[in-house]
Amino acid sequence: MQPSAHSGLAVAATPAQLAVVDAALARLRDLPGALLPIFHAIQDELGFVPTDSLPRIAEALNLSRAEVHGVLTFYHDFRTSPPAPTVVKLCRAEACQAVGCRSLEAHLHQAHGAAMGSTTHCGALTLEPVYCLGNCALGPSALVDGKLVARLTTQRLDAIVAAAKQKAAAPGGRS
Amino acid sequence: MYSNKVLDHGTKAQESATQVTLQIDGSNVTVPAGTSLMRAAVDKGVKIPKLCATDSLDAFGSCRLCIVEVEGRRGFPASCTTPCENGMKVKTQSKKLAELRRGVMELYISDHPLDCLTCPANGNCELQDMAGVTGLREVRYGYDGENHLTGEKDTSNPYFTFDATKCIVCSRCVRACEEIQGTFALTVQGRGFDSKIAPGPTDFMSSECVSCGACVQACPTATLMEKSIYDQGQPDHAVVTTCAYCGVGCAFRAEMKGNEVVRMVPHKDGKANHGHSCVKGRFAFGYATHKDRLKTPMIRRKITDPWQEVSWEEAFAYAASEIQRIQKQYGRTSVGGITSSRCTNEETFLVQKLVRAAFGNNNVDTCARVCHSPTGYGLKQTLGESAGTQDFDSVDHTDCIIVIGANPTDGHPVFASRMKRRLRGRPGTEGAGLIVIDPRRIDLVRTPHVEAEFHLQLKPGANVAVLNALAHVIVTEGLAKEDYIAQRCDVGEYAKWRTFIALPKNSPEALENDTGVPAAQIRGAARLFASAPNGAIYYGLGVTEHSQGSTTVMAIANLAMVTGNIGRTGVGVNPLRGQNNVQGSCDMGSFPHELPGYRHVSDASTRALFQAAWGRPIDSEPGLRIPNMFDAAVDGSFKALYVQGEDIAQSDPDTQHVQKALEALECLIVQDIFLNETAKYAHVLLPGSSFLEKDGTFTNAERRISPVRKVMPPLAGLADWEVTVAFAAALGYQMPYSHPSEIMDEIARLTPTFTGVSYAKLDKLGSIQWPCNAGAPDGTPVMHENEFVRGKGRFFITEFLATEERTSRKFPLILTTGRILSQYNVGAQTRRTENKVWHDQDVLEIHPHDAELRGIKHGELVALHSRKGDTALRAVVTERMQPGVVYTTFHHPESGVNVVTTENSDWATNCPEYKVTAVQVTAHAKKSEWQKDYESFSSSQEGFLPGTATRGETN
């Protein structure tokens, strides 16, 4: 419950982004189980689902914002902020855990500032979790911009971060 | 969490015609079909360990601590989700079960801080208890693995804390918010190991949470915990009492330590609330010990004098001598009294008794004048009794609900949660249909998982037109329940009404201009309501506070009768009464024309009864109503007033007229817990006592009489009833009661609808719905069951007459007023609690179109003018409003909303027309003249209190 004189949530998403959200809502809101298709449609266009879109989605589907947030965060596929130019999806399932994926995660966090679900300090790489890539025998595994990488080590991760920085600095790379 | 001193049955009670018998740990148990093994075991005195189950929620089956063995079945079913079956043989304890349960606990505890000794839940924690009963002795996983022990604390809510480190993700909180409160403000964020409880992507304060506390009550750990427990520690005893805020009348356990309330927890056995509450009742009780409480009686000759502290005896002697002097000088009828809808039945009864017996006139009225007097009048005329027809539970059996002129999610939150549950329906079943008739898009119109089929967004003042149009459709489309009417109603009157209502002028098409509602919507709504097997109407002050308030109430009764919707569960006419005891204050004879039990003062036999009991003659002439008292005071014929626990200077319309009247009084005696607005005009101040400081009863909107119990001594030494008794004695009239139970005995002796009520019976039954007498010894949940109280139900012709308050070039907008969840009435209590964080000022809601036209920006101070006066408020630009209508609340005196409202009132009862005032709103305002005068008057009055210099500094 917000104070009654409150001016409403500060909106950080751009009007263009919100227009994408509204268009997706207009198109899909009447589907049964519309929430996931709406998230996918927004992420396909924007690369992420802006947090500011939650009240709109909630309002359109007559759900609470909390419920929409719950579903959004349940699926690892959805991001709530724009990804960096390079996205690393690190496997966190049992087999990869057994061969130390958690310490890789910790390394990325400590050395580069990317906690799970967030972006490195340099802004070049976003770390996301994934659960089993079917590559269990060769773990720890990850997808780097969609490409499967096996037998990851901290050194190899550092190299991936370095490459990501180059890509971000190159013309056309977002930063 | 709920006190672990109270038995938790684990899952809900089931109702079923079929009983099943099974064996639990070797002994037979018989329970209604559908009962869980867990609950059946508890019935037998066997407690099965559990964490994710509690008896206020549907079973969920996630923690696996409650596993049992069932003979002939494989595996270990969860007892919370497994229903009992005939012939089952269940074992709740075995070596294997113990091992498995210990394993579950070990996992939980390996991710839980081990700081029990300094934890606020210490002594009342289910996790602790379960570690105990499962015999957990070691945790093999160690604590250096991954855990959640570095989680953060969310302290943004003023009343409770969310400490993520202690969370076991049982989701009881999430389910409580959904199932009980119906707000859906919580979710499980993320999945697997990362899952965490969250109020959406934000903290509690900025979330959708309405701070009802249901999640706090459901949480088995210290994760969601009252801040008062952090500060004061766990309570050691509890007293069951009744909330002193709204007309829902929730039952509470006041959990205490000595004389200190540690927390208020809604009582599971409370029949009005079944263990739920809102932010006011549960959390906003701090006003009772606020430093502003008046603790000493005070007197003064003139209102420009400083107050002088005196003893109780001196105060009574002075007040009595003034009343006697004034009556000698100006006559017997120059004095009067106002009873309080916030005080107990017993106290209200005494004030009217004092006026009638000791003042010797009938100049007694109550604040119901300004809220539900048309309800009393309208329902008495049509049905025969001045009260709602149902209990709250009835809503569970409704198929279609009309909400007209009420905003239950703000005004009657606990009942609103109940209603929303019925509107959502149970999983797999349809919810009830909903028709909202309101100028404003109130929350109920569309809120998560609830959506009205029809929102008839009428123009303020057009209630009668809309109700007539609905009835017109029902009658002319052959949807009237003619059988019911023939059997139960006065057919002659019905025939007349039927002819009237069928006239073309009452069709939705003909009335479209007046109502502002498209005719097709009205037709649709009428068909929906008339075709529902059970239809129920709920209404509030948006019905009564109009110049046609009484007519509207009668039109509602007509609509209920014509659709056959009175006299059984699931239907009815249900006024949602505003203050905690407004029903009771009316029952107790607070009106100038009626003795207790709604019997007219002109009735000689009733008078004889009271005369005999009270030993004084009773005037056969009705006395003055509140607005007449004000007029008479301004005219100079009314000179003294005794006001108990009401703030007429803030709550009544046309403030400047009220102020003039109060200034004209020679003796104003105010009894209140604070120096309220009225007290600033007083000559005698008698400190009041809060609901925690006295015994008595309140009667809620469903006619339920519930006990109020003293948990601490009165701050100023006397309870309110004792003050009235002593004041009467000073006037030479003795009312020698030693306890409020004796007052109730007198009420029961003198009032036919109360003859069966006594404190002993209240202790036994918990609460009683009147009528309670020989015919209904345990009370009456549903009224008019076999016949109407008046015999035959009577239809009244309800001609629509537009209010005289019209918009004009000068005042082109309509102002309507209402309330907000976090504040209560004039706010004297809630403003003195942390609830002020939600509503620290009254704001003016205005449609974007009207705002733009006037260059008004969100959040800016705007001026509000009417023909009566001016004030200034902050604007909130919102599409909740329809263009042409603005809205505000009256919880803060400095907003001066009632400076703007007019003297217009209901034709039958003088209930003021708060809901319709023609106004203009202009941008770039400064405070109005009235507001500046108010500020300086108010601060000089506060300066007159003894010791104010130091009060200012410590604040």
Ligand code: SF4
């Ligand atoms: S906050 Fe309490 S009720 Fe909610 S999941 Fe955590 S432990 Fe359970």
Ligand code: SF4
């Ligand atoms: S306090 Fe009430 S509304 Fe808020 S999260 Fe808890 S249950 Fe939901």
Ligand code: SF4
């Ligand atoms: S204010 Fe009303 S709804 Fe809230 S707890 Fe008190 S009686 Fe219940």
Ligand code: FES
């Ligand atoms: S566990 Fe990582 S790839 Fe299967």
Ligand code: FES
């Ligand atoms: S109590 Fe039955 S599974 Fe949790």
